[in-house]
Structure formats: structure tokens, C-alpha cells
Amino acid sequence: MNKNLKNSLLASAVIAALGLTACNDTKNVAIETKASTASTITEPKEVVSSEQQLASLYQLAKQSLFKQRALSATMYGLSKKDVGQVISGEMEFFSPDDEKQLRAKLLSISNEISNIKLEGGDITARNNQQVMAGITRYFAGEPSFSIGYIDTWMGLSPFIVNQINGPLIDIPRVMQNDQPITSEQEAVDYIARLAQFDKLAATIIEKQTADAAQNWLPSKVTLQGAIKYLKGFTSGAVEQHPFVSVFREKVEKIEFLTTEQKQSFIKQVIAEVSQVVYPAYQSVEKASEALLGKARSESGIWAQPNGAAYYQDAIKQLGDSELTPTEIHQIGLDEVARISTAMDEILQAQGYKNGSVGERMVALNEEPRFLYEDSKAGREELLNDINGYISEITTKMAPVFKTTPSYQVEVKSFPVEVQGGAPGGQYTSPAVDGSKPGIYWINLRDMKANPKFGLKTLTYHEANPGHHWQIALNLDQAELPFLRRIAPYNAYAEGWALYSEQVAYELGMYENDPFGDLGRLQAELFRAVRLVVDTGLHDKRWTREQAISYMSEQTGTAESDVVAEIERYMAWPGQALGYKLGMLKILSLREQAKTRLGDKFDLAEFHDVVLLNGAVPMAVLSRNVNHWLDSKL
Template sequence: MIRFFTTIGGFLLGSLLLAFLTILTFNPSFFAKLALKDFAKGIASPSTNSLDKFLDDSVIDPLLENPETLTDLGLHDLDWLTNHNEKMNDYSVEKAEDDHKKFLEYYSKLNTFDESALSDRTKLNLEVAKFSAEIEKMGFENFRYHMGPFIQFYGTHVYFVNFLTDTHKLETEKDAEDYIKRTNAVPKAIDQLMVFEKRRADAGIYSPRFVYEKSFLQVQALVETTAEEHPLYVSFKDGIEKIEINDDEKIELLAELSDAIENFKTSYGKLKDLIEENMLNAREYDGVWSLPNGEDYYQHRLKIFTTTNLTADEIHNLGMELVDEIQSEIKSILANEGYDINRPLEDIFVELNEDPRFLFEDSDEGRQAILDEYTRINEETYEILPDYFNELPQAKVVVKRIPIFSEQSAAGGYYQGSSLDGSRPAAWYANLYDIGATQTFGMPALSFHEAVPGHHLQIALNQENKNQTLWNKFGYTTSAFTEGWALYAERLAIEAGLVTDPYDMIGSLQSELFRAVRLVVDTGIHSKRWTREEAIKYMMDNAGQVKSAAESEIERYIVWPAQATSYMVGRIKILELREKAKNALGNRFDIKDFHSVVLMNGVLPLTVLEKLIDDYIANNS
């Protein structure tokens, strides 16, 4: 009897081992899901053959082919299976075409699910998935070459360096070896993207001249910098000091990296030549209206970034109205502070921007003082969060400087979420290139937007939400929601009493005015055929932007059409829905519960968010 069961047991054990090896060999997504469940701090488990499983698989399968995202998410324990930490993504046009074929299969299957058999939550997911899929299908099939990879605003040539220096971790000798392999892999990625850029040229699609000029300077700097002074080398040298390896091994690793950087520089030299060649054919006009099917393309972009059917004219007119309203609020405060508001507002803005009371010393110490002040504001803001939110993220956020080599053309600030395993903290990056562009009165609003209760609160809560599936967490995003929330958070901070100084209030209103002006200039450039110079002047005259900041912003809107409209459109919708809920529920309205509905259901198109708020109202009436 014992021997019989031992034999059967051995057979069962062998079968299980064979099954395990089969999964290991042919189904790495099994391990990816396990790793994601572990790292994502809990994920709702979909039932077999459900819509949720289908949507989760639609996230997992591309993820396994995206080594950079695997690293960014902090899935380091998966590396033994995928070796992703030594690889860069496949940027070839062939890969993009193959991905689109797979997407069409996904798109076809998505439309076979019977809505009547779904729960309310899965119906919601299906609606969002269909919305996203329709947009993706239209974009690839009609506007594939309308945007280029080598733009001055965080183009891939800059991203590759930032990815290696900021995202690729250096904790072990293998990490260091993988860093070198990845540096050696960048030239192939650049070659692939150059093929795409040539396809754009074959289609007669070029960028404006300033895009080539600024990208050329960025690439040139990375080519002409010596290996030992290169950001890839400096970051690596600092990183391996913390690794327990002997000095001879460190010297050998640095020598290998130096060789890799030379290959990197050779590749970037070819890219520099291509950019210089394309500069000769730069398009005359800045707006996408000048591209093939440009008007349809811009409406498509507005759909992506606002998730609405608002037209360019409607958004432009909305922006003009808001500019007038917010400027009136600012003038009222200025009058109370003794300013002559009969003067042009732009002159007062210039005066405020140059007032030494609100500026930092143009030095390393002054820049550190800015980072310290942002940290103080962030810590103070954390104290009021329990009064407005039922849920708070465990992950914290730190303030960093935008890397020096890319800050000249970067935005004023941006947020990067933490890795899923927590090894890389969430951070928001402040632009300290032109120290005169950072006034003390503008700092609270920017901190509220990028950290808490803005981007960090929303993104970290979504990342840590145990009731969300993989697809809820990673399958869809839109800045109408994420940026709309962050701009709403600025207003919430005012309501919470965090802005008491009149000049800080002016700074907060300037931030709102800035987003209202964006509605005007983005649609002005891409629909109403404004020039770059006209848009820069409008922003300086109406938003109080110094010239360097206005130029950087307008150039960003030119290469990233419609994205700038998402902030104010999203914020208006969230405020509108909050007012709707307050009016319907009266004393039963709880702002914490309202925020839970908005934040704990993933990133949503605004139309879907409105349905959720309607359900919240109905369930609490």
C-alpha cells in the first residue's frame, strides 16, 4: 500500500513538475501575473474566461515584450525568466505592424462580449476598453506618422539617457552588467527609430524647424561629451560605488561602459546627421492643421486628451471666457495689495516675476533652497489629507531636479510614479534651468499639482488599490482624468486653507489662468493657424509667463497637440460633478466619499466618470 502510493505520488509530482516546466517554457505570462500580484500590492483576481481575464491578458502579453516597462514597474524578480533588465524595447516598424495585427484580434474579440451577462463593474471596464480601442485603431490606421520620436520635449533620444540614469537600478554586479548591455543596445533602438523617421519623410511629414534645431543641440551635446563626463558614465560610476565588488572589477566595468558609450555616441552621431538633413525640409507651419488630414488629426487628438466630443472652436471659446474670469479675480487681489490695475496685467506680472522678494539666488545654494521649499510644502500638505480622503497611499513622494542635460527644453515640472516594488520612490521633478522662472508665490500650486493632493495621490492610490485588476491599473490612461484631477487638486488645496498669503493666492490663480490660456493657444496653433510667435506672445501677455517659460511651453504644445487642453477640461468636469452631487445629496454629501468614487475606480474617460457619480448619487439619495 505504501509503495503503491509512493509510485502514484511520484507520478503526480512528476506531472506537476512537467506542468511547471511547460509553463516556464511556453507561458511566461503566468509568472508575470504572479510577479505583478506580488509587486502591485494586491490585485483583484479575474474569473476564468471572463472579460477581466481577457483584459488582463491584453496587458500582460505586451508587457512581456516591453523590457523597459518591466524595469520601470520594478519587476526585477522576473528578470531570471525574461532577462528584460539587459534589453531595450523593439522600436522597429515591423514590430509596430505586428503589434497592430495582434491589436486587431483583440479589437475583434472585445466586441463579442455580451454586456447583459456582465456585472456593473465589468460593464464599466468594457465601455472603457472599447472607447480606448476605437481611438487606438483610428490613430494607427490614419495618423501613424503624424508624430515623430525625436522631439525636443522629452524625445526618445533624451528618454534613453534618462531611463538608464534614473530608472535602471544599480544594486548588484548583474545590474551593472545589464546597464552596460543596455547602453550597447541603445544604438539598435536609435537605428530602428531612424527608419521610422525616414518613413515619415517618405510620407512628406516633417516637424517644424525649431524642433530639429533643439533636438540637434541635445543630440550634439551627448555626442561631443567625453565618455568620462557623459551622464551615462557619471551616473554609473556613482551607482557602482554602492555595490560590493572590488576596485579592479569596478575599473573593468567602467572600461566596458566607456566602450559602450563610444558605440552610443557613434549612433547618436548618425542621428545628428539625420536631424540636420530633415531640418532642410522642416515644415513651414507649426500647427498640425498643415499636415495631411490635419483637421481630422487634431480632432482625434482632442478626443484622446479630453475624452469628449468638444470641438476646437468650443474649447477655444471656453478658454477665452476663463481667461477673462480668472484675470478679474487676480486683479481684485492686486487692487487690495495696492497695485494700479489700470495698468496692463502683463506688466504687473513681469513686475511680480522680477520682484526680488519672490526669487531665489542664482546659484547651487539657491537651487537647493527651491527643492527644500518644495519639500516643506509637500510635508505640510500631507497633514490635511485625512480631512478630505478616506484612502491615502502608503508610498511617499520626493522632490528632485530635472536632469541638467535635458532641463533647458523640459517643462516646469513632471511626476514619475514609484516602481511597484517600492525600490524607486515616486518623485516629482522641478525645472531649475532658469531660476528666474521660479517665484515663491507659484511654488505651492505646482507642488499641489505634482505631489499631493495631485498626481502622486491619484497615481499611488491606483497603483496600491487591491480591488483593481491588472487592466484597471495599467490598461488605460488619459490626461483628461490624471491632469484634470491634478488641477482640481490645486483648487482643493485652496479650499482646505493651504493658501492664505495673497501673493500665493495670485500664484494659484496664475496656475489656473495658465491652464485656461493653454485652451486658447493649443487650439489657436493647431486649428486657428496661429504662429509659434503669436502663441508665445499671447501666453506672456495673458498668463504672466517669462519668455523662456512661454517658449518652452508653446513648443511643447506644438509637438504634443491637444494634450494641454486636457487639464482644464478635466478639472471643470470634476468640479461640475462635485457640485452636481452636492446639490443632489445636500447634507448627505461627503467629500471623502466623493473623492473615493473618483479615485478608487481607476483612470476613466470623463463620460464614464460621470456615470459613476450618477450611480453614487442614486445610491445615496
């Protein structure tokens, strides 16, 4: 980063979003000194500055979160030094008391951060103070809702048992993909975690039951999807379960273990999966089946106690917006009309003239030339194409990106047992120490859901210049407090990834590829439709079937994808809003910069302004961009 740009970024005044409380003036805390009665000399003690107090609170926030979210610590590659205790063999627990303590602690830290009067600190320090207060408040969740659980990505997640996320989905993924097994102790740690799944399941049932006692119940569809996942998790032979096969593959590579030691460890893993893990999942399955009779027939969060207030808070937290659901719904309708017109022009030019845009896209999706073979060879071809798209665009990004992240990205397909509830694509972060790359996950459950004309765009969104580029650059900002390096600002992150699809278009990645460009527009249309169906479900009281019908008719997307998407929005109110709302804000700021700078506008420099101060609320991003513009004129 050049010095002038960094100074302009640091000079930006920042207001924390996500419910940040106003800063109050308080006196700096000093360590009192007491004169000894045996001496007339008082030795001076060090005064703790406000910046030191804040640094301690930032560390306390990180440790408080990850001590109770040990698997997330493993995912990020954190050590005992980072967390303040050994966590590699620890499990996460989610009882009402566990969640209450975590949320109260983080809310208290947020308030402490806000209430420190930062005297003499530079703009970097003030920036950190205000954004860190917002992040800790985000992880504390809305205090008026004790339901759900705290997720280290989306903050307050409303249903601890659902078909797309939650401890029983996320913890196995971390253990299988992120937990290192390169030594005897690490093998022991893995087994120690397996041995605690009974307690994990018990706390999940306790939380699920406590939420139900407050009449906070998921829809029948959400609960049925969760039960299907839980059944599938324990349906195969223990010896072939991913918990066993992944461990076996990793432990076999530990050269200094004898064959007997390796076999002993493998037998222990099989025993724990058979005697602890499978019964644990079956217990949650049984508890969830018992709740089915009470589960809601309604599809939206509006049906929950105080559901309208919950949804408005979700719009604020996950959409980073003060707009009403009705206003967002209309933005969605307007964007659907605009993008559909652009798609119609391409379809007409390519000879597809009959039927609605959605109907023509359905027909296009049936043409063999656009489909990968539904076979092992077809799946391998798809993965090879994805890797090719990443390599191709990365070599062309230099003119519009000055700074390159240090972390690499890999492509993997979702494990079969989670494909049913997983999205079409997803990205997970690298380990901080670089021991694990970022991962772009692709869902291969239905090969018709991955037409060739749409694969480029999904890849640019999940990898480069989308999620991987942004998240890896955020991790590279080592001078930021750690929670800022993993800041979960949904509208910023998803808005950037959707904006990246347009950047790819501007770089010429769809030149002489009208069907690829059609896939890009279909993906953007998909995100515009999300504004309509999310607000439809959670505010306008649409049914699941209404939402599926609208999305299918408008986008022409494969039915399997549409059903999974709508059921995802039912479980994650508000999350789907961040994509389009965030993209529109970034584009608005870019147009503002072009207008003010004219010929002086440099897109690469604009991208540095957006990316190199870390993920931030949109209000903060606006101030960063405006100060940069002021410094240029």
C-alpha cells in the same frame, strides 16, 4: 474603502471611451472534448468562462505592450513573471514594422475584448471589460494614421524625434533613474542595453524617414529643438556622462563585488557610451539635420496630411471631449477673462494698479523678494521649500481625503541635458513593487521661472493632492487589471491635478498669503490660455510667435517658460487641453453632487468615488458619481 461606497462604484455602468468599439454578442468559447475511439467514456474538460477569457486577454495585452516597451516595464518595476520574458537587458525598437506589429496586436486584442459576451459577470467584470478595451485601443493608436510612435503615456505621439519626449529622451531617463543596479547580473543588463543603442537609433531613423516619405514632417522649430538636445547629449566628456556617473555611483554600492570587478564594469560602460551611444545619437542628429530643409515652417498639426482629422482625434483621446476646436477655443477665452478679473482684484488690493494683469505679473516676477538666488544655494533652498510644502499639505488633507496611498514621493531637479525642452514640473510614477517612489521633477534652468509665489501651486499639482496622490492610489488598486492601474487618461489625470490646486486653496493653504493665491490663479490662467493657444496653433493656424505673444501678454509668465510651453504644444497636439477640460468636468460633477445631496454631501467621500475606481474616461466618471448619488438618496 467602505463597503457601501465600493458597491456603489462597482454598480456603475461604464462605456469605454477612446474609440472603443461596440460589444457584439458571441458565443462563449469552450474547450472541445473528443471521445476516444478506444473508450465509450468521455472525460469532461474544463469550460473556459468568459471572465477567464477576458483575464487571459488582459494579461496578453500587458505582455504584448511591455515586451516591446521593455524600458517602460523597468520604469514600473515589472518582472519576468509580469511580462512573460526577461526584459531587464532588453531594448526597445521603433522601425515601421515594429510599430505596425505592436499596433495591430493591440487593436486585435481590443476587438477581442469587446466581442466577448460576458455572461453572469458582476459589474466589476463588466467595468474591466469595457475600460480595458478602451485602453488597448488607445495604445493601438488611430488606425488611419501610421505615423509617429506609441508612447506608454500619451498613446500615439506624432513625432518620434522632438525636443520633449521620444525614445532618445525617455530611455536614458529610465535607465538612469529607474533601472536597478544592485547585483552583478543587473550591471550586465545595464551594459547590454547600452550596447543596443546603435540598433535603437537605426530604427528611429528608419521610422523618421518613413514618416517623412508620407510628407509627415515636424516643424523646423521642433526639429531644431531636438537637434539641440541630441548635440547636448554627446557634448561632454564620456567619463562624466550621466550614463557613466549614475552607473559608477550604483555599482560602487554593490558590496559583494571586488574593486577589480567594479572597475571592469565601469570601463565597459565607458566603452559602450563612447563607441555605441555617442555615435548612435550623432547618427540621429545627422539624419535630423538632413531633414531640416524639408521641415515645415508652419507651427500646427493642421499643416500635416489630414492634419485636421488628426487634431480632432487628439481632442478625443487627450482632451476626452467631443467638442470642436472652435468650441474649446471659446471656453478658453471665457476662462481667461474670468480668472484675469480675479487676479486683478488681488493685484489692486496689494497696490499693483497700473498695466494689464500680464504686465503686472511680469513686474512682480522681477522683485527680488519673490526670487530664489541663481546659485547652488538658491536651488537647494527651492528644493527644501518644495519638500516643506508637501509635508505641510499632507498633514492637512485628512478631513477631505479618506484614503491615503501607500507609495512615497521624492523631489528631484531635471538633469541639465534635458532642461531646455522639459516643462516647469513633471511627475513620474512609482515602481509597482514600491522599490522606487514617485518623483516630482522640477526644472531649474531659469530661477526666474520659479518665483516663490508660484511654487506652492506647482507642488500641489505635481505631488499632493495632485498627480502623486492620484497615480499612487491608482497603483494601489491591486484588484484591477494592470493596464488599468496605469491608465493614461490625460483629461482625468491632468484635470484632477488642476482641481487639486483648488482643493489646496479650500484647505486654507493660501490663507494670509495673497501673493501665493495670485500664483495659484496665474497657474489656472495658464491652463485656460492653453485652450486658446493649442486650438490656435493646430486649428486656427496661429504662428509660434502669435501663441508666444498671447500667452506672455495674458499670464506674465517668464519668457523661457512660455517659449518651452508653446514648443511643447507644437510637438504634442491636444495634450494641453486635458487640464482645464478635465478640471471643469470634475468641478461640474462636484457641484451636481452638492446640489443633489445638500447637507449630506461629504467631500472626502466624493474624492473616494473619483479616485478609488482608478483613472477612467470622463463618461465613466460621470456614471460612477451618478450611481453613488443614487445610492445616497
